[in-house]
Amino acid sequence: MSVGTDVIEPRPAVPAVEGGRTRRRWLNWLFVIPAILFQFFWGWYPMVIAIFLSLTNAPIRGAVTFRGIENYVRLASDPLVPMAFRVTLIYGILSIILTFIIPIITAILLMEMPPKTMRVMMILWFLPLSGIASTLFWQYLYNEKFGIFQYIATAVLGLPPQAFLSSERLVLFWLIVPGIIMYGPGLYYIAGLQGIPKSYYEAAEVEGAGFWRKIWTISLPRLRPIISMTLLFSIIGSLQEFTFPDLMTRGGPNGASRTVVMYMFTLLNNGRIGDSTALAVMLFALIMVFVLVFRLVFKSDPDV
Amino acid sequence: MANIRVSHLVKQFAEKAAVNDISFDLGEHEFLVLVGPSGCGKTTTLRMLAGLEQASGGEIYFGGRRVNDIRPSDRNVAMVFQDYAVFPHLTVFENIAYGLRARRAQSKLIKERVVKAATAFRIDHLLYRKPRQLSGGERQRVALSRAMVRDADLYLYDEPLANLDAQLRHQAREDIMALHHEKQSPSVYVTHDQSEAMAMGDRIAVMRAGKIEQIGTGAQLYERPTNLFVAYFIGTPSINLFDVVVERAPEGLRVRNAAFDLLLPPETAHRLEKYAGKPVKMGIRPEDLHVPRLAPFEVTENNQFQGVINVIEPSSTGASVYLSTLEEKAQDFTATFRTRIPSTYIGREIPLAVHLQKAHFFDAETEQSILAE
Numbered sequence: 001m002s003v004g005t006d007v008i009e010p011r012p013a014v015p016a017v018e019g020g021r022t023r024r025r026w027l028n029w030l031f032v033i034p035a036i037l038f039q040f041f042w043g044w045y046p047m048v049i050a051i052f053l054s055l056t057n058a059p060i061r062g063a064v065t066f067r068g069i070e071n072y073v074r075l076a077s078d079p080l081v082p083m084a085f086r087v088t089l090i091y092g093i094l095s096i097i098l099t100f101i102i103p104i105i106t107a108i109l110l111m112e113m114p115p116k117t118m119r120v121m122m123i124l125w126f127l128p129l130s131g132i133a134s135t136l137f138w139q140y141l142y143n144e145k146f147g148i149f150q151y152i153a154t155a156v157l158g159l160p161p162q163a164f165l166s167s168e169r170l171v172l173f174w175l176i177v178p179g180i181i182m183y184g185p186g187l188y189y190i191a192g193l194q195g196i197p198k199s200y201y202e203a204a205e206v207e208g209a210g211f212w213r214k215i216w217t218i219s220l221p222r223l224r225p226i227i228s229m230t231l232l233f234s235i236i237g238s239l240q241e242f243t244f245p246d247l248m249t250r251g252g253p254n255g256a257s258r259t260v261v262m263y264m265f266t267l268l269n270n271g272r273i274g275d276s277t278a279l280a281v282m283l284f285a286l287i288m289v290f291v292l293v294f295r296l297v298f299k300s301d302p303d304v
Numbered sequence: 305m306a307n308i309r310v311s312h313l314v315k316q317f318a319e320k321a322a323v324n325d326i327s328f329d330l331g332e333h334e335f336l337v338l339v340g341p342s343g344c345g346k347t348t349t350l351r352m353l354a355g356l357e358q359a360s361g362g363e364i365y366f367g368g369r370r371v372n373d374i375r376p377s378d379r380n381v382a383m384v385f386q387d388y389a390v391f392p393h394l395t396v397f398e399n400i401a402y403g404l405r406a407r408r409a410q411s412k413l414i415k416e417r418v419v420k421a422a423t424a425f426r427i428d429h430l431l432y433r434k435p436r437q438l439s440g441g442e443r444q445r446v447a448l449s450r451a452m453v454r455d456a457d458l459y460l461y462d463e464p465l466a467n468l469d470a471q472l473r474h475q476a477r478e479d480i481m482a483l484h485h486e487k488q489s490p491s492v493y494v495t496h497d498q499s500e501a502m503a504m505g506d507r508i509a510v511m512r513a514g515k516i517e518q519i520g521t522g523a524q525l526y527e528r529p530t531n532l533f534v535a536y537f538i539g540t541p542s543i544n545l546f547d548v549v550v551e552r553a554p555e556g557l558r559v560r561n562a563a564f565d566l567l568l569p570p571e572t573a574h575r576l577e578k579y580a581g582k583p584v585k586m587g588i589r590p591e592d593l594h595v596p597r598l599a600p601f602e603v604t605e606n607n608q609f610q611g612v613i614n615v616i617e618p619s620s621t622g623a624s625v626y627l628s629t630l631e632e633k634a635q636d637f638t639a640t641f642r643t644r645i646p647s648t649y650i651g652r653e654i655p656l657a658v659h660l661q662k663a664h665f666f667d668a669e670t671e672q673s674i675l676a677e
Contacts, residue, residue, distance in 0.1 A: 202356050203389035205376040206460075207403035207450070217402070221393040 058274035071278035092238040107189035168256040314361035324514035337505030382456035388447040421449040459491040532671035544637040563629035564609030587664035593639035599657040
């Protein structure tokens with residue numbers, strides 16, 4: 001017997017019509033099937049095929065013959081492969097350090113500004129820019145003879161002429177710089193910060209917390225889910241970088257900016273499909289390792 | 305410990321003055337309640353005391369020190385927020401310890417104080433839980449513990465009971481009073497609930513439209529309201545207000561309207577002397593209307609009138625009775641009796657004895673009390 005008067009009687013979830021349950025299940029599948037088909041044809045199927053092809057001679061025409069790990073052995077002796085992996089890792093780490101941390105700091109500082117200033121700054125920061133057009137624009141900025149960066153380096157700072165994108169040592173760094181400005185997960189952080197109740201900050205202030213303590217004990221913990229999501233996406237994204245370095249440098253100078261995906265593309269163009277898929281499988285394994293490590297380190301926290 | 309002094313405080317928001325020239329003093333151990341309808345400026349006043357809102361004019365002094373330009377973190381106040389502002393990502397322990405950590409207290413001291421405060425509010429078994437796992441009442445006690453753990457110069461409460469259900473509210477009131485007795489520091493408590501204000505405040509400031517209408521003890525506000533607003537705001541059910549005309553008669557001054565004709569007692573009459581022939585507003589508290597045979601004073605033709613019962617609301621000690629006067633444009637009023645009235649009385653006409661010594665009179669235009677001068 002129930003004590004309260006406001007106990008809601010459990011109602012049957014399915015209309016008590018004959019065949020109602022089957023129809024509901026059928027409808028559920030109808031909605032889910034497009035996504036499953038999409039995942040299947042553009043995700044799982046290519047992945048399985050790639051793993052399979054990487055173990056064959058993968059000819060464009062003629063019979064497919066099983067070759068075991070021959071492709072992998074050949075890649076292992078190719079000096080360009082470790083070089084591409086090195087470039088990819090450096091590129092990934094640099095871009096995460098520069099394009100991941102800076103937007104968080106910027107977003108937090110933006111929130112401290114008066115609302116009017118903040119709105120103007122946000123428009124500037126999140127201007128919708130076309131990827132390829134602004135990439136070409138960046139090429140001009142980096143131009144060694146008449147680019148504005150060269151002007152700043154020589155005329156303003158009085159430095160010797162800089163090589164920028166033709167420097168083997170620094171090309172990766174210069175490739176990341178545009179990302180600081182153009183790649184903006186900052187909007188997510190702003191949205192996240194705006195969702196934090198004001199009273200948390202006020203309580204912290206009354207309790208004696210200064211600016212840094214408020215950021216460290218309130219802003220960052222509250223942003224944690226967004227931070228972990230964007231971090232995961234930027235790890236995956238930066239390890240698969242292709243378009244931007246390809247447009248800017250074509251992998252040069254001397255392969256100093258040739259990422260794994262770019263080398264895969266080269267192999268493919270040379271008709272070495274088996275080697276290309278083997279390289280793809282290796283990159284896939286590397287990314288999976290990173291994602292697993294990430295999942296172990298960044299446990300999801302239900303309290304946030 | 306400091307005395308708090310607020311002088312001519314103003315807060316201007318764009319066009320509107322949220323707080324418009326208020327002044328009060330707060331004694332060393334005093335518990336002051338700011339009460340008023342929503343939008344009256346009570347929370348804004350509290351936030352200016354905390355430093356969360358910059359005053360547009362006037363001064364705030366903590367023990368002689370002007371604090372207008374001092375940041376909240378340097379004012380040494382403790383505040384309990386309406387939504388508690390308990391940090392969800394920190395354990396109960398870390399929430400309570402937050403202020404001590406911000407002030408770089410030693411970890412041994414922190415542990416000692418946090419446990420003591422948590423024990424006082426019966427949440428010592430929850431120290432390592434996250435707020436998500438706590439009930440609303442428990443979260444509120446975390447907020448109280450966080451306030452208790454430090455020795456603040458001023459304790460501020462922003463409607464801390466508003467989100468609790470009636471049962472918990474009583475308990476939380478006791479907890480807050482316990483905190484106050486422990487700390488003996490000046491406290492300012494904001495609420496819109498006048499019964500809460502009456503129960504808790506050493507003194508109560510009734511606010512309306514950015515101004516303090518009256519400040520005094522609960523008894524003063526109840527028995528000697530300086531104006532109609534305070535009289536109406538304090539007390540449940542609210543005071544009954546009647547438009548009456550003061551008239552001179554051979555036996556003294558009478559107050560008259562379509563429903564009744566009452567003879568004023570001499571001590572009230574001489575105050576109303578200059579209103580003879582003029583309209584005034586008469587206020588009678590529901591408990592000053594009595595069933596004639598139970599009235600604690602002599603009932604004559606001169607202090608009673610008739611009413612018809614519309615609704616009877618039994619209470620634990622008697623009944624609240626909602627009545628109307630008998631004239632054509634009947635006026636509703638309320639009486640609280642210390643005796644039970646059977647529901648068969650609904651619709652019946654009964655005589656009511658008025659305790660005229662306790663009646664309030666207000667100027668019809670200024671709405672200021674005529675008796676309080």
